[in-house]
Amino acid sequence: MAEIAVPDGSWTFNGEMLRIVPGSDKDIDELRRTLGEVRVPLEAIAGVAFEPARKGGHLRLRLRKGADALFDVAAGALGPPADPYRLAVPKARTGAAEYFADEIRDTMAVYQIPGGPCDGYLLPVPDVPISATAGDGAAIFDGERVRLEWTGWAGSEKEKAGPQEFPLSDISGVEWKPQSGMGYGTLRFRIKGEPPSTKSPQKDLRCVSWGIQRFGGATALVAAAVLARLPRERADRPEPPAAPAPAADDVHDAVLRRLAELGQLHRSGVLTDDEFATAKQAMIRRLQDS
Template sequence: MAEIIQKDGTWVFDGDALRLTPGRDKNVSLFRKTLGELVLPLGALAGVSFEQGKKAGRLRLRLRDGADPLLHATGGRLTEPNDPYQLIVESDRYGVAEYFVDEVRNALLLDEVPADPVDAYLVPSPSLPLSVSAGDATASFDGERVRLEWNWKTEDAKAAAGTRSLALADITAVEWHPAAGLENGHLRFTVRNASTKAPPKYDPNAVELWGFKKDPLMALVAAAVQARLPHPARATADVPAARRELPAPPAASASAEDDHDALLRRLRELGELHRTGVLTEEEFTMAKQAVLKRM
């Protein structure tokens, strides 16, 4: 039995599973608080480590590839504050953290848990039903259908089709990308016989995200859906080798003219978001300056 209690959260290991509970401190992210407590079976772990710092250290768990639908749906793009598999440790608890690491590592050795990828999810998905409002929509999932309800910030062409209701049986993939730099983020569903290459702003099966506080919560919807889709390892195994797609060749780098046009489009989008009240004056000024520096 090993336990470490910190402002950032509490981790408990009983020899068979780890219980990760986020803290209630104001610095704990909204994403982790909403995700809530996680129970990880020992077999889902590939390793554990502790890194000391001058003022605080950090416990990190490494999961086996394919064990967690959240990690698969987000592709490792969750930032450190939103990563449920990290715990900030105060300097006076370094000894406890090191003991915790030793206990988990010893259990992994005794149980001979391999670090190999798995072909089934071992970590439970976020609780259902689930509903998140962020970006240009509210996304809801009850285990059978995904519902996308557009708001006043939605592009007219996308909103004109009305609320989307996607049956789980028709969804073949889901992905979540955070906003980064000049690029907006998204939650996108790939729907059977309805593929589209449209940007998330116009894609009726996608939610566009602008980098605000609630954006990471859309990753919970992605994880809940991913957990109920065929595991990617099994899906790949079912496809004959001759039919598997070869890696695409590297895309040619965009020309300077294309980059300039993209930056101009981004400026227009920022201006529109500012006029409609989505961005404050300060947010608009900072974003505009970042774009102008690239021109």
Template structure:
């Protein structure tokens, strides 16, 4: 038996499993204290290491891929103070740490594989769980994920009301912590709608703004992950990254093998009827504009709609204050729904207000 006691945690090895007991001080991290004691069986271990430093050392456990739902859900993005498989060791305990590593390595026989596993070997966090986030609260009772909003929630998202997602209807879960000015998120991908919108507007996600209690949402993600099909049996749906999940920025189609010979050029479009402009593809022309073209050149003029990208900063007639206000409202709506980014909205607004 080998044991090392530090402020962050106590690690005990009895020859068959490692027992990781978090410390009671703040150095243990909020997530580790809430997660509680972990019992890591020998079959779940892929290795252990100890790194000596001038002021402190690091004990690190390496688990087999797919053995722990917490690591599966967080994808290695946990900060060191919240990672239960890392332990800071003081210089006066270097010898004890080295002895623990030697005992664990000696107990790891060749019969224990180090490759991926086909089932979780750790049970995941205890239930029920609840955690607050930037724009809402997420809770899980083992059967349903419940999302409730607060006063900081985007209006369109809050209008959907509280959400209750059964585990059977969830295809994937993804946890991204806040990093610097970039917000994070906890997102649940429903099986019926795998394509996600940005977390700010997604009713199946909560935003993480870097608050102290944000890491507790990782426990909710791990508890849900433990009840989804194991990655070795079913490939989980991949969620788009928040920075590329805008409505007009869908993931590009998969690349195809180029043809051996270049494809023949497309035949020219047939000439348009006299007095009418040529018809553009349906997906590229808004419906009101097509109707006006079909009506012919004699139709009364109509206000030109603003597209999602093109024309965002088009000038308005000088002195037409109503048109200026209408254009600003249109830009504000496009920005609120995520069609225009913050930078594009700022430039478009300047183009309207400070036109020559």
């Protein structure tokens, strides 16, 4: 088992599942607090990396397309501190973060995790009912209908039109974008039979917009809940054939190489005695299972 715990949260990997728990500090972003603990199965992971920076860096997880509705609807636009698949790592823990990323990558290589799209969601979708408020409106979704209610920040056009409701069966798509520069963040719903909107976000009755909260609170979770309940697009092309299972010798070599790396990390002080013992036991079990 590999684990890293820092003020921003904790990630734990047992060889099959990555458990992500946000930190308890009051500065943790609203989206991450609302989402809470996330369990990511190994087969949902497309990649993981430690991205170094001057004061430490970030552990960053990439998921396969179609594995998680939140990851898909955000389309890479969720950044720190709102991204639940990114962990801020202080400088003193960068070595452990690099080891953690290596551990997941090595396990993916051993089990030949495919990188293509998933046929179905591998992570739980957001529960309903769900709601979020940002800027000029609140979006409420009960699993069957989306309702938009305007706040005191709404312009006269939205205020005059009043609340808007869309049955899920009328919705063809949902778009979410964070606030950036002088632009607005938006949660916009596309309605069947309607052309793409050319209205500004402040006047679009199919859209909640915000200009202060960069990531719009928990609006991305509402977008994910709607996306997860829309019919999935059929793949245009068949999936490539699965890669052959690795030979037993390849698995043994990978595990033995990892054990040697663990010993080096322990001797250099990157891993504590407890971390080394736990990781070593996990690798030995993997060697026995193979």
